[in-house]
Amino acid sequence: xTAVSQTPKYxxxxxxxxxxxxxxxxxxxxxxxxxxxxxxxxxxxxxSYNNKELIINETVPNRFSPKSPDxxxxxxxxxxxxxxxxxxxxxxxxxxxxxxxxxxFFGPGTRLTVL
Amino acid sequence: EDxxxxxxxxxxxxxxxxxxxxxxxxxxxxxxxLWYKQEKKAPTFLFMxxxxxxxxxxGRLSSILDKKELSSILNITATQTGDSAIYLCAVSFYGxxxxxxxxxxxxxxxxxxxP
Numbered sequence: 578x579t580a581v582s583q584t585p586k587y588x589x590x591x592x593x594x595x596x597x598x599x600x601x602x603x604x605x606x607x608x609x610x611x612x613x614x615x616x617x618x619x620x621x622x623x624x625s626y627n628n629k630e631l632i633i634n635e636t637v638p639n640r641f642s643p644k645s646p647d648x649x650x651x652x653x654x655x656x657x658x659x660x661x662x663x664x665x666x667x668x669x670x671x672x673x674x675x676x677x678x679x680x681x682f683f684g685p686g687t688r689l690t691v692l
Numbered sequence: 693e694d695x696x697x698x699x700x701x702x703x704x705x706x707x708x709x710x711x712x713x714x715x716x717x718x719x720x721x722x723x724x725x726l727w728y729k730q731e732k733k734a735p736t737f738l739f740m741x742x743x744x745x746x747x748x749x750x751g752r753l754s755s756i757l758d759k760k761e762l763s764s765i766l767n768i769t770a771t772q773t774g775d776s777a778i779y780l781c782a783v784s785f786y787g788x789x790x791x792x793x794x795x796x797x798x799x800x801x802x803x804x805x806x807p
Binding site for chain 2: 610619
């Protein structure tokens with residue numbers, strides 16, 4: 578009964594490849610996110626996605642694109658992978674609504690290594 | 693640019709000690725401040741604070757927000773080795789998605805509890 582799940586857990590690939598990371602949440606949340614955590618453990622928002630409205634952090638290269646087939650899924654597709662893309666990528670979800678109790682729940686992370 | 697600053701960046705104490713972790717923020721349209729604990733995997737939620745001066749408590753952990761000083765503290769009393777982790781402070785704001793624009797994280801405090 579995992580709340581937020583990601584696949585794969587580990588991804589090792591060569592520079593220049595295209596890869597995808599999948600995220601699913603079964604919490605009934607309406608907003609999903611992607612975060613990148615670098616080697617210094619700094620977590621940074623990449624995307625927020627709610628009801629087909631996408632907010633992109635302006636520092637994210639356009640090689641990264643989120644794709645949401647439905648409300649419970651937000652996948653991350655990365656084109657032309659670079660060495661600097663190596664990091665742990667976390668998916669998260671929350672309930673937007675009007676309430677204040679909308680803490681974000683994080684998935685287990687995907688460790689991406691680009692060789 | 694929005695900013696969340698945590699101090700200290702690392703802290704080593706002995707079991708049984710009390711620790712205070714600090715977080716200050718400069719965020720436009722502040723909505724809430726959240727504390728997370730990160731061990732080996734995903735950040736796990738500890739507290740969400742929206743109102744100034746109201747302490748939230750969970751066992752040996754407690755936290756309080758000071759909106760006037762734009763800061764929060766996380767206290768851990770009678771520390772145990774299992775408290776060793778990275779403690780992350782994050783702030784949410786009212787943006788284009790009305791509070792679902794993602795969290796801005798600090799760099800974390802790496803807490804080590806020695807037996």
